[in-house]
Amino acid sequence: MSDDINPAANLRAIQARIAGARDAAIAPADATRLIAISKGHDEARILPVLEEGQRLFGENRVQEAMGKWPPLKARFPDIELHLVGPLQTNKIGDAMALFDVVHSLDREKLAVAFAGARDKEGHCPKLFVQVNTGEEPQKAGVAPKETVAFVRHCRDGLKLPVIGLMCIPPVEENPAPHFALLKNYARELALPFLSMGMSDDFETAIRFGATHVRVGTAIFGSRA
Numbered sequence: 021m022s023d024d025i026n027p028a029a030n031l032r033a034i035q036a037r038i039a040g041a042r043d044a045a046i047a048p049a050d051a052t053r054l055i056a057i058s059k060g061h062d063e064a065r066i067l068p069v070l071e072e073g074q075r076l077f078g079e080n081r082v083q084e085a086m087g088k089w090p091p092l093k094a095r096f097p098d099i100e101l102h103l104v105g106p107l108q109t110n111k112i113g114d115a116m117a118l119f120d121v122v123h124s125l126d127r128e129k130l131a132v133a134f135a136g137a138r139d140k141e142g143h144c145p146k147l148f149v150q151v152n153t154g155e156e157p158q159k160a161g162v163a164p165k166e167t168v169a170f171v172r173h174c175r176d177g178l179k180l181p182v183i184g185l186m187c188i189p190p191v192e193e194n195p196a197p198h199f200a201l202l203k204n205y206a207r208e209l210a211l212p213f214l215s216m217g218m219s220d221d222f223e224t225a226i227r228f229g230a231t232h233v234r235v236g237t238a239i240f241g242s243r244a
């Protein structure tokens with residue numbers, strides 16, 4: 021890793037760009053929260069961002085997060101930790117112990133596992149349903165046409181705390197239609213939150229009403 025990365029300065033620059041995008045947007049969300057995606061980076065990169073006041077962080081692997089975050093959570097108790105990567109049902113106990121929010125609810129088996137764990141533990145992370153807006157076979161997420169029924173089943177049937185939708189548009193495509201599609205589903209379902217937009221496209225996502233943008237590389241630098 022090169023030494024010329026200044027995560028605190030990068031954070032301030034991203035915050036300014038978020039504010040600028042919100043000002044320029046015709047219909048931004050009431051608030052847009054920045055989740056700093058720290059996967060692949062160690063405490064040396066994360067601490068300056070914490071000291072700058074950032075409290076929402078995201079990781080994509082349960083195992084990696086378990087090694088990194090407990091000591092940081094002890095020092096900064098108001099950290100809110102988001103899991104943005106795929107979750108296997110056998111990791112659900114570990115995930116529930118560490119994460120406040122999970123962005124990757126994407127299948128029936130996982131929904132049932134969350135409901136069971138919730139009944140046992142008496143709490144459940146807040147959940148986003150991930151939608152595979154590009155219908156890419158290699159990518160996680162429910163198919164667009166199954167989104168409405170799946171959310172209703174999770175939220176109204178299993179009584180899971182589903183608060184919004186999440187997507188990762190195909191890398192080679194204009195993300196705007198994907199964000200628009202996600203927003204339409206959220207409106208149809210009366211879901212308040214939209215997790216969309218990464219380092220390369222968060223300003224576009226804000227135009228389409230993103231409430232949570234997930235920015236990694238633009239804050240912490242490239243991953244090894």
Ligand SMILES: *Cc1c(COP(=O)(O)O)cnc(C)c1O
Nearest residue numbers: 057080104218219234235236237
């Ligand atoms: C890694 C990751 C991000 C951050 O991506 P960058 O391009 O580094 O900003 C956002 N969302 C998810 C789901 C990720 O896995």
